[in-house]
Amino acid sequence: MTSIRGRLIRRLLAWFALPLLCGELGVFLMMRHALVEQFDDALRAKALAIATVTRVEDGLIKVSSADRFMREFDGPDEKRRDESARDESNGGDALIASAFFQMWEDGKTVQRSESLGSATLAYPASAYGFWDTALPSRHQGRAMTFAFSPWTPRGQPPAVQLLLVVASGRGELDRTLETLAGLLAACGLVLLAAASLGVPRVLRRELGPLDAITEQAVEIDASTLASRFGVDGLPSELLPIATRLNDLLSRLERSFERERQFSADLAHELRTPIAELRSVAELALKWPESRDPRTDRDALQIAIQMEGIVTGLLQLLRSEPGPNAVSRELVVLEPLLQGVWGPLADRAQARDLRIMWRLPVGAVMHADPALLRSVVSNLLENAVEYAPEHSAVEVTACVEATGFVVRVTNDAVDFSEDDLPRLFDRLWRRDPARSTSGHYGLGLSIARAFAHAMGGELTATLDPRSRLALTLSGLGPEAH
Amino acid sequence: MRVLLVEDSERLRRTVGEALKHSGYAVDATADGVDGLWLAQSNAYDVVVLDIMLPGLDGLGVLGALRESGNQVHVLLLTAKDTIGDRVAGLQRGADDYLVKPFALEELLARVQTLCRRAYGVKQPRIVVGDLEIDTVTKDVFRAGQPVRLKPREYALVEYLALRRDEVVSRRDIESHIYADDADPMSNVVDSAISLLRKRLSLPGCGPIIHTRHGLGYILKAEPQ
Numbered sequence: 263m264t265s266i267r268g269r270l271i272r273r274l275l276a277w278f279a280l281p282l283l284c285g286e287l288g289v290f291l292m293m294r295h296a297l298v299e300q301f302d303d304a305l306r307a308k309a310l311a312i313a314t315v316t317r318v319e320d321g322l323i324k325v326s327s328a329d330r331f332m333r334e335f336d337g338p339d340e341k342r343r344d345e346s347a348r349d350e351s352n353g354g355d356a357l358i359a360s361a362f363f364q365m366w367e368d369g370k371t372v373q374r375s376e377s378l379g380s381a382t383l384a385y386p387a388s389a390y391g392f393w394d395t396a397l398p399s400r401h402q403g404r405a406m407t408f409a410f411s412p413w414t415p416r417g418q419p420p421a422v423q424l425l426l427v428v429a430s431g432r433g434e435l436d437r438t439l440e441t442l443a444g445l446l447a448a449c450g451l452v453l454l455a456a457a458s459l460g461v462p463r464v465l466r467r468e469l470g471p472l473d474a475i476t477e478q479a480v481e482i483d484a485s486t487l488a489s490r491f492g493v494d495g496l497p498s499e500l501l502p503i504a505t506r507l508n509d510l511l512s513r514l515e516r517s518f519e520r521e522r523q524f525s526a527d528l529a530h531e532l533r534t535p536i537a538e539l540r541s542v543a544e545l546a547l548k549w550p551e552s553r554d555p556r557t558d559r560d561a562l563q564i565a566i567q568m569e570g571i572v573t574g575l576l577q578l579l580r581s582e583p584g585p586n587a588v589s590r591e592l593v594v595l596e597p598l599l600q601g602v603w604g605p606l607a608d609r610a611q612a613r614d615l616r617i618m619w620r621l622p623v624g625a626v627m628h629a630d631p632a633l634l635r636s637v638v639s640n641l642l643e644n645a646v647e648y649a650p651e652h653s654a655v656e657v658t659a660c661v662e663a664t665g666f667v668v669r670v671t672n673d674a675v676d677f678s679e680d681d682l683p684r685l686f687d688r689l690w691r692r693d694p695a696r697s698t699s700g701h702y703g704l705g706l707s708i709a710r711a712f713a714h715a716m717g718g719e720l721t722a723t724l725d726p727r728s729r730l731a732l733t734l735s736g737l738g739p740e741a742h
Numbered sequence: 743m744r745v746l747l748v749e750d751s752e753r754l755r756r757t758v759g760e761a762l763k764h765s766g767y768a769v770d771a772t773a774d775g776v777d778g779l780w781l782a783q784s785n786a787y788d789v790v791v792l793d794i795m796l797p798g799l800d801g802l803g804v805l806g807a808l809r810e811s812g813n814q815v816h817v818l819l820l821t822a823k824d825t826i827g828d829r830v831a832g833l834q835r836g837a838d839d840y841l842v843k844p845f846a847l848e849e850l851l852a853r854v855q856t857l858c859r860r861a862y863g864v865k866q867p868r869i870v871v872g873d874l875e876i877d878t879v880t881k882d883v884f885r886a887g888q889p890v891r892l893k894p895r896e897y898a899l900v901e902y903l904a905l906r907r908d909e910v911v912s913r914r915d916i917e918s919h920i921y922a923d924d925a926d927p928m929s930n931v932v933d934s935a936i937s938l939l940r941k942r943l944s945l946p947g948c949g950p951i952i953h954t955r956h957g958l959g960y961i962l963k964a965e966p967q
Contacts, residue, residue: 529822529823529824533822533842533843533844534751534754534822534843536843536844537751537754537822537843537844537845538751538753538754538757539844540844540845540846540847541753541754541757541758541761541844541847542753542757544757544761544846544847544848545757545760545761545847548761548764548847548848549760549761549764552760552764554756554757554760560753564753
């Protein structure tokens with residue numbers, strides 16, 4: 263599994279190590295360039311000094327060795343030879359301070375330093391330059407070529423061009439560079455080690471809030487959905503995450519609460535008719551001599567009631583999203599509505615309800631006929647059952663901004679805006695005692711599920727005059 | 743014994759009410775919580791059988807109002823809510839018992855009977871007063887070891903007097919606990935019932951056990967030998 267913390271550590275260390283490495287390399291190269299330049303400057307000074315003390319005497323090239331700086335070109339004396347041998351036997355360098363020079367005129371050697379002994383320096387390829395070379399002492403050195411004309415006394419013919427090569431051991435230079443490289447490497451390693459220790463600790467501390475959120479999330483289950491992630495003091499990167507998680511928990515909590523309420527309502531809905539059936543039967547069995555003549559009718563009505571609940575729930579389950587076969591055709595509204603209203607007319611009359619139809623002639627909807635019939639049936643049943651007596655029920659079909667709609671409106675004086683979100687919940691009824699027999703709180707749930715199945719929408723609104731409007735939309739002829 | 747039944751389901755109200763009456767209880771029944779509270783506060787019931795989900799005022803509201811007013815009547819909660827939380831809430835509100843629907847009528851009657859006994863501080867199912875023995879479970883009555891056959895209302899009367907043994911019980915109490923609204927306040931139904939009960943309990947060799955306290959009422963008491 264990918265770990266963000268691991269990746270951060272590796273990448274941070276890599277981004278630290280790379281510049282560090284490049285920086286140290288840069289420092290080393292700069293220092294090496296400076297040291298070599300300094301070495302070359304010393305060689306140049308030596309070459310100039312040799313050129314200064316070189317003169318033509320009696321047609322011969324002579325180099326005055328009296329000057330003190332020329333002593334380094336002398337061969338090693340006995341004392342230095344012994345020291346050098348001891349150094350060499352101890353693994354040190356021999357003749358580490360030796361310098362050499364050689365001069366040519368027209369390709370012929372005209373002068374050479376004592377330190378060369380019988381060895382010679384390589385003839386230079388150019389008149390001026392610096393290069394690394396092997397010294398007669400078998401150590402690495404650096405040489406310089408310098409062309410000049412020696413001093414000539416007045417009256418003498420002008421001096422010829424001489425080519426001078428001056429060489430010097432670079433052992434000390436190389437040791438300095440090695441020491442520098444070692445120091446830089448050691449510092450780099452120390453810094454890397456410090457970063458390797460520090461970066462994880464810093465990450466652990468700074469990612470603490472993320473770990474806290476993770477730990478809290480692990481503790482959340484169906485029984486602790488009321489908990490929320492604290493947002494006070496949260497880093498700005500985590501705040502949106504915590505806020506979204508809290509929103510999700512709120513929705514989950516509401517959803518679970520609705521399911522709990524549904525389960526409780528279902529339990530109540532089924533337990534009461536079962537209790538009634540049991541009591542009716544037990545009473546008849548225990549006291550058969552005083553058997554109530556309503557016993558059998560009661561048992562039948564209870565069975566029908568339970569059948570209605572089960573049928574409604576099955577309808578609802580079948581209308582859930584899934585591969586249902588929903589046909590769509592143009593359905594003429596007026597005959598369908600009149601057909602649905604027929605069985606309800608007596609009940610409406612008994613409650614002195616006035617029905618008002620506002621339907622355009624030939625109004626159609628693009629829907630499944632059976633599902634549409636069920637939807638409008640539930641809407642009209644709902645109105646007939648719950649509208650106050652002596653009030654009006656209005657059925658309207660019209661074109662609005664959102665399209666063609668069918669709306670059933672009735673008075674709902676006991677209804678409030680708080681009830682609207684619950685209206686389509688399964689088994690929810692306005693009366694918590696669920697005293698109204700024959701209605702189980704499933705009708706509007708089924709109606710909305712069927713509306714969705716047909717590609718439409720069923721919504722509820724409450725106007726300031728406490729009139730509840732149930733609106734079926736999205737199934738107009740334009741939806742064809 | 744007088745029982746108040748508050749249940750919004752008409753069928754349950756009818757069947758449970760009938761079962762209680764058959765078992766010898768005087769029963770008042772209502773479907774509404776507000777009416778139920780008023781009845782409970784206005785009358786002396788031995789037990790209130792109370793549904794929770796009621797219109798008007800729910801059962802827990804009725805119970806809370808009764809307890810807050812100091813009414814100690816025994817309450818049996820009857821409900822479809824069966825979670826532990828619901829039971830605990832009901833019992834913490836002051837209910838004496840909790841029965842979940844659907845239930846067996848036998849169990850309901852047994853629980854009501856137990857609560858009625860507790861209403862008079864009696865826990866054991868057999869009440870013994872002298873040579874009178876009453877089994878409140880089987881509703882059998884024995885006098886000097888001999889079984890005595892009583893009608894339901896006669897049994898209810900002797901049980902009520904036995905639960906209030908050694909205590910003068912007024913006619914009004916007998917009317918309200920045994921006859922509820924069935925008795926005409928101007929009638930002598932109580933005197934007639936006591937007279938009939940005395941005859942039933944009168945066996946050879948047995949002395950009177952129900953005594954009259956003129957102007958006060960009746961007392962069931964074993965006379966010293």
